[in-house]
Amino acid sequence: MSSGFVSIPFDGRQVDIEYSWIAGGPVDGPTMVFLHEGLGSVSMWRDFPRQLCERLGVRGLVYSRPGYGRSTPRPGHERWLPDFMHRQADEVLPALLKALGIARPWLFGHSDGGSIALLHAAGHECAGVIVLAPHILVEGISVTSIAAAREAYLRTDLRERLARHHADPDSAFWGWNDIWLDPAFRAWDIREDIRAITCPVLAVQGLDDEYGTLEQIRGIARELPRTRLLELANCRHSPHKDQPQALLEACDMFYRQHQHDPA
Numbered sequence: 001m002s003s004g005f006v007s008i009p010f011d012g013r014q015v016d017i018e019y020s021w022i023a024g025g026p027v028d029g030p031t032m033v034f035l036h037e038g039l040g041s042v043s044m045w046r047d048f049p050r051q052l053c054e055r056l057g058v059r060g061l062v063y064s065r066p067g068y069g070r071s072t073p074r075p076g077h078e079r080w081l082p083d084f085m086h087r088q089a090d091e092v093l094p095a096l097l098k099a100l101g102i103a104r105p106w107l108f109g110h111s112d113g114g115s116i117a118l119l120h121a122a123g124h125e126c127a128g129v130i131v132l133a134p135h136i137l138v139e140g141i142s143v144t145s146i147a148a149a150r151e152a153y154l155r156t157d158l159r160e161r162l163a164r165h166h167a168d169p170d171s172a173f174w175g176w177n178d179i180w181l182d183p184a185f186r187a188w189d190i191r192e193d194i195r196a197i198t199c200p201v202l203a204v205q206g207l208d209d210e211y212g213t214l215e216q217i218r219g220i221a222r223e224l225p226r227t228r229l230l231e232l233a234n235c236r237h238s239p240h241k242d243q244p245q246a247l248l249e250a251c252d253m254f255y256r257q258h259q260h261d262p263a
Contacts, residue, residue, distance in 0.1 A: 003042075005070070008095040011087075015072035017096055018042055022060030024053025030127060030259065032060045033097070033105045035113030037238075038176040039149075041069030041165045048240040049108075055248055056255050058106070063096060073171035080179040082188050085112060089119035106255070109134065111211065111237065112176070115190060118220070122196040128258050130202045130251055132239045133209055136219050137189040138180075145210050146180045153177070194223055200258040201227045202250065206235025206242060228254060 003020040020042050024032075034049050036042075041064040053060035065088060067074035074080075093116065097105060107129045109117030114134030121129045135142065152158045153173055162169040179185055201224055203217035214231060221227040230250045235242040 006096065006099045008092070008099050010066055010092055010095065015066045017063055017066070017072075017092075018070040019061060019063040019096075019100070022050050022053045022062065024050065024056065024060055025058040027059060030058045031102050031105050032056070032058050033093075033102065033107050034060060034062045035093075035107060035109035035117050036062075036064065036068070037111035037113055038180070039068075039162065039172055040064075040110065040113065041172070043069065043165045045240075048244060051244070052108070052248060052251060055252055058255075061100065061102065061105075065092060067168075067171045067175045068166060069172075070167050073168035074175045076171075078175075080175050082179065082182070082185045084175075084179055085115050085190075086119055086193075088116045090123060093120050094124060106130070108132075108251075110240065111135065118194050118197065118201075119190060121199055121201075122193050126199045127261070128200045128202075128255070129197070130204070130254065131217075131220075132204045132247075133206065133212060133237050134203065134216060134220070135212060136191050136194065136216055138186050139212055139215070141213060142211050143181065143186075146177060150177050150181065191219060191223055194220065197224055200254070200261065202230065202254045203227055204230040204232065204239050204247060204250065206232050206237065206239055208234070208236045211237045 005016045007014045007016050042062050049060050049062050064071040066072050104125050104127050106127045107117035110132045114131030117129050117131055159169050166172040203220045205217045217229055221229055232239055232243045239247045
């Protein structure tokens with residue numbers, strides 16, 4: 001993978017975005033853009049993006065959102081608001097795609113990244129969307145698990161483990177954890193927003209997901225009846241880690257079915 005940084009405008013300042021290209025297909029062909037989870041980064045995807053891009057024959061882009069990985073950290077005084085995923089979908093991602101010359105991407109999002117992918121597809125042209133364990137509303141199971149993560153960050157080696165992937169682990173962790181546990185965030189709900197999506201959607205979730213129930217992806221299908229669902233046994237919150245082969249096969253079939261859909 002070729003890696004680098006690109007500067008984009010966000011929130012009244014310039015921020016540097018860490019990114020890596022995956023050479024799985026031609027430069028002038030489709031691009032799969034990977035959007036990481038709430039504590040993710042370029043490096044935390046490990047090898048799955050390369051495996052998927054090579055299987056599909058497409059090039060890929062992996063990037064770290066502001067506050068994550070080697071991208072510009074979140075200022076210490078900054079607290080994210082309930083619209084933080086909308087801002088990533090409508091401000092950061094469009095600026096990044098423009099800077100890197102990507103039009104009509106395929107989006108592959110995990111957890112918070114899946115929500116951002118859905119929100120972006122609702123307002124911008126995309127070829128297709130694949131989401132793993134996305135959130136479309138706040139559930140009690142999510143809040144409970146995120147509260148447990150706070151205790152782990154304070155009392156275990158979680159901070160040290162995250163420091164392997166983030167230049168500023170406190171920026172990544174507290175930005176995510178504080179807003180998800182903010183009582184004002186309990187009303188967050190994007191079911192109405194996603195009704196505007198017109199591209200094909202594949203929504204995937206593990207039956208043992210500790211951060212959300214199957215209502216998250218079944219709710220997508222109620223709003224978008226053409227959505228294809230994949231519910232995986234023996235799978236927690238990260239299908240690309242727990243069931244990579246089943247996920248690769250499903251993504252391959254979904255992509256082949258829709259790769260020639262008209263713009």
